[in-house]
Amino acid sequence: MKKRDSRGRLRNYPEEYKRDHSSSKDKKDRASRNAARKKVADWYKAHGKKLSSDKDVDHKDSNPRNNSSGNLRTMAKGENRARSNRQRAKKG
Numbered sequence: 001m002k003k004r005d006s007r008g009r010l011r012n013y014p015e016e017y018k019r020d021h022s023s024s025k026d027k028k029d030r031a032s033r034n035a036a037r038k039k040v041a042d043w044y045k046a047h048g049k050k051l052s053s054d055k056d057v058d059h060k061d062s063n064p065r066n067n068s069s070g071n072l073r074t075m076a077k078g079e080n081r082a083r084s085n086r087q088r089a090k091k092g
Helices: 013-021 024-046 077-090
Strands: 057-058 071-075
Touching: 013 024, 024 057, 024 071, 057 077, 071 077
Parallel strands: none
Antiparallel strands: 057 071
């Protein structure tokens, strides 16, 4: 089923999801990103703060499986997504 996104583009979300989330590597990467977000959220909580919902956890080296404390930082979601898109465009 195709729907229009907020920019008016016709999208097939179920097919995109299947394409982007089906491989075991994708699943492991996603689980690792979730673990990184929990790690950072726990750190914030331990220091009496709350990780804002408008923030993403960024992996400085772009490796989603490297969850060492020195490799994680928080940044605005838009900034993080733009950074990821720029890196993908360079590879592409």
